[in-house]
Amino acid sequence: MDIVIAGAHGQIAMLLHPILKKHGHNVKGLIRKPEQSGDLQKAGAVPVVADIEKEDDISEAVGSADAVVFAAGAGPGSGKERKWTVDRDGAIKLIDAAKKNRIKRYVMISAMGLDTPRGDEVFQAYQKAKAEADEALRKSGLDYTIIKPGRLTNDPGTGRVKLARSLDGGEIPREDVARVIKAVIEDHRTIGKEFDLLSGENSIESELLRLVEG
Ligand SMILES: NC(=O)c1ccc[n+]([C@@H]2O[C@H](COP(=O)([O-])OP(=O)(O)OC[C@H]3O[C@@H](n4cnc5c(N)ncnc54)[C@H](OP(=O)(O)O)[C@@H]3O)[C@@H](O)[C@H]2O)c1
Known part of the structure; x- marks a missing residue:
């Protein structure tokens, strides 16, 4: 498949490119800093420079593809304004670009616990921005899947996860x-599904099977 990733120099994205490449997919990654191009190429992705905050229409950068993945984020150091411009509006611009370019499949990296925002003002803005992006995707008519991980770590992946419509707090390696x-x-059986995601005991395949059959 041809896959376009927004937030392509992010920590999850940089782990995702080689996995997709190894399984025969072609990966294009949107970045806002041209100096990150070399890192993307080394990871197996074709870099395209596009700032999802500054550009109103990113459809040209996205181009044609079979699927898009939203892996961008303003990050923990940002103020609340960028939660709206990146975490919400960036995701919505990717929805608009997918529709314009007739790309049906959209995979969202969301987050757990968005229904009950908690923490300080900035963290609450982040959670509301992510929730609004998810809602826009549900209403978009696209073939979506919304993945809601718990707290992300940089521990090595184990390939063992727990996923379900709703889970209690926990963590999971980005890998x-x-x-x-x-x-x-x-x-494609995951189209229209959304789920919380944590480290667990079972293989990804068996957990996804439980989800799609449940
Ligand atoms: N941290 C957690 O515990 C947690 C838990 C659940 C879900 N999540 C979500 O998981 C997702 C991925 O996490 P991660 O740790 O892999 O993210 P990350 O390392 O913070 O990467 C985010 C990427 O978004 C890019 N970005 C920011 N603004 C941009 C813009 N205007 N135009 C283009 N790209 C832009 C950043 O690029 P630059 O290098 O240019 O800044 C960065 O490469 C995020 O959506 C995050 O909200 C996080």
């Missing part, structure tokens, strides 16, 4: 989130 994204993109 395992990347593996789940790859599995979701390849499994």
Whole structure:
């Protein structure tokens, strides 16, 4: 498949590119800093420079593809304004670009616990921005899957996860989130599904099977 990733120099995305490449997919990554191009190429993705905050229409940068993945984020150091411009509006611009370019499949990296925003003002803005992006995707008519991981770590992935419509708090290595994204993109039975995601005991395949059959 031809896959376009927004937020392509992010930590999950940089783990995702080689996994997708290894499984025969072509990966294009949107970045806002041209100096990150070399890193993307080394990871197996074709870089395209596009700033999802500054540009109103990113459809030209996205181009044609079979699927898009939203892996961008303003990040923990940003103020609340960028939660709206990146986490919400960036995701919505990717929805608009997918529709314009007739790309049906959209995989969203969302987050757990958005229904009950908690923490300080900035963290609450982040959670509301992510929730509004998810809602826009549900209403978009696209073939979506919304993946809602718990707290992300940089521990090595284990390939063992727990996923369900609703889970209690916990964490998961970014590498395992990347593996789940790859599995979701390849499994059309996950279209229209959304799920919380944590480290667990079972293989990704068996957990996804439980989800799609449940
Ligand atoms: N941290 C957690 O515990 C947690 C839990 C659940 C879900 N999540 C979500 O998981 C997702 C991925 O996490 P991660 O740790 O892999 O993210 P990350 O390392 O913070 O990467 C985010 C990427 O978004 C890019 N970005 C920011 N603004 C942009 C813009 N205007 N135009 C283009 N790209 C832009 C950044 O690029 P630059 O290098 O240019 O800044 C960065 O490469 C995020 O959506 C995050 O909200 C996080």
